[in-house]
Amino acid sequence: MALIVQKYGGTSVADLERIRNVAKRIVGAYDQGNDVVVILSAMAGITDSLIDMAQQVTHYPEKRELDVLLATGEQTTAALLAMTLNAMGYRAQSLLGFQAEVVTDCTFGNARIMDIGATRIKELVSSRTIVVIAGFQGCDVNGNITTLGRGGSDTSAVAIAAAIKADICEIYTDVNGVYTTDPNICSAARKIDRISYEEMLEMASLGAKVLQIRSVEFAKKYNVVVHVRSSFTEEEGTMVVNEDKSMERLVVSSVTVNKKEARITLIKVPDQPGIAARIFSPIAEAGINVDMIIQNRHSGKFNDLTFTVPTPDFEKAMELAREIAADIHAEDVLGDTNIAKVSVIGVGMKNHSGVATRMFSALAAKSINILMISTSEIRISCVIAEEYAELAVRTLHAAFGLDKS
């Protein structure tokens, strides 16, 4: 008999019918003698429509109040699910962020969990009550309601699983698990049975939407075993766990692609100490996240400097780049939104050489030109022209032996 945390995403609780199905799945686990703590998202689309409503009030809604508004989404599903479980004859109780003692910092809209004083959760569990917790929300030390940012319910679930020392944290979503690559691009994509925290972190930071990146960090830090699976089937999903022996057999475990970045190049930047800081400080101050940065020697005492930013920030970043270029006497600023970043990820890379070469050769064989390269210990990313994105993904998926056997 285990202590199980189950997290259900927005599509799994999108209406009363689906909430009933979720309830059935929960009591299935409960009736086997397990203790179950459930974390819920808002109904699919609700958070967006609440944000829309706030946007109609003002383009920059006060963040504290936006959190109060957004928190109603998860409050609604938590109450409805607890009600459904009660109506089925099971003891169940909903808890909001403040009731579950999810203490966060004061960063409204993107708060970080500081502590979970799970006394009430534990009390309820020990009386065999199914605990239904509103995800995504917490409470700062002053009793203000906070929210954890997009996908925050994943983080709620993993953090609560860590706090109550759950045996497993099941993340129910609308896909069967984590795939070797996007099945919409590559029909040979396979579901991954086991993946390490590190690989999952790289995938999440490269834009895979299966798990919020912070939830994976939490899982890694507290060794929470995470099971990503579908709420619409009984099929096993993907286990996210500590790196283990079996994983090392695969050098590369997945291929990802991100088309939502744009490239900016400053031509003939004077080669002086401190120039990089002068370039990137104003961009950081504007709240723009720079992803890759590459500097190459131009002729003479000059460098060319290229970096990528999220596409929605491209116009603003170009504007800033032009001001900076004038300021530091760079020759020109070039921009390009038609790029894609393809990456291969795998813990096996740590002990294998030749991964980069294999990647570059595979792309070259299809005449795909590489515009930028960046690497981490377990990842290699190449920026290419956007039109080659799908071809590159399929090529790399095959090249690293990920196609169905």
Add this chain to the structure above:
Amino acid sequence: MALIVQKYGGTSVADLERIRNVAKRIVGAYDQGNDVVVILSAMAGITDSLIDMAQQVTHYPEKRELDVLLATGEQTTAALLAMTLNAMGYRAQSLLGFQAEVVTDCTFGNARIMDIGATRIKELVSSRTIVVIAGFQGCDVNGNITTLGRGGSDTSAVAIAAAIKADICEIYTDVNGVYTTDPNICSAARKIDRISYEEMLEMASLGAKVLQIRSVEFAKKYNVVVHVRSSFTEEEGTMVVNEDKSMERLVVSSVTVNKKEARITLIKVPDQPGIAARIFSPIAEAGINVDMIIQNRHSGKFNDLTFTVPTPDFEKAMELAREIAADIHAEDVLGDTNIAKVSVIGVGMKNHSGVATRMFSALAAKSINILMISTSEIRISCVIAEEYAELAVRTLHAAFGLDKS
């Protein structure tokens, strides 16, 4: 400069446009140097649609969870209004029931306020922040969310006004104030400028929906000056205050009508001690509120006993009455749903005789038969056939000099 509590009902905050209007009214008071604490209802219709949603889950939703669900309604409007005020450049903060320390008992769905530890409200007010409080909701000592029952936001407002010793509690609604009678029935109805707590209590208990009865009890107990007025005009409404000299000039200040009661008569009830208790205990146990009770001598050692119940409880009450009648050997049970209760109310009645006579004569002059009579110190009610209800109201309104001068 005053400390003003303003409460806005559901129609006043029915959409973002109206919330903006409410915000303008608030800053109007604030800019004159007043401190303003606002209590809000949910958008019109929202509470009903949340109840509908719960009803789709189960006919008898767990009351604790229903309160969690319903509380989202006021949470939404409080956040949106605070956001609107912030966007207009004013310091404003929303507080939910638990944040405003509205401590209630544990009667989910109909909780009573036990205490308001208004430290946070006072702190915010003293920093010239406009405080926007979600009405209708509180929190029990265990941190569970509770709601105060229909119209509970009125009670929230008056209780908070009492707790922070506000100079006035303005209740903004969709009518201009309290009327001498229903203007839809009697075109001669006039707005009342000042009315006593006692009269308002009688009116509320007779079905006038302007104020929740408990809010008036609170106002009376803590001497809170209440101003009932429209959020759509600048016009002065009705002041609900302690009885004062000027009020005594009018013997009767209002006429009310209630068509939502039904009458049940037990014929030939044996005249024995304890028989009334045997009749009414099962009805009370079924949660049915009996309003009027009248017992008349039948021939011999028998009485006829008549009482009224709310129309929605009529079928159930008839069923119980038939069981009781068989049990105590009463001869028959008669029921009638086509009745109306007309009442005249006035503190002046205390010092004036002849009010009852004038009422009975006026009804008799229109050939309206009186089926039942009941009185309090400041009220006389007559049950009549429903078809005469409007005529009776207009007749009494004129008979007691309430028509427009």
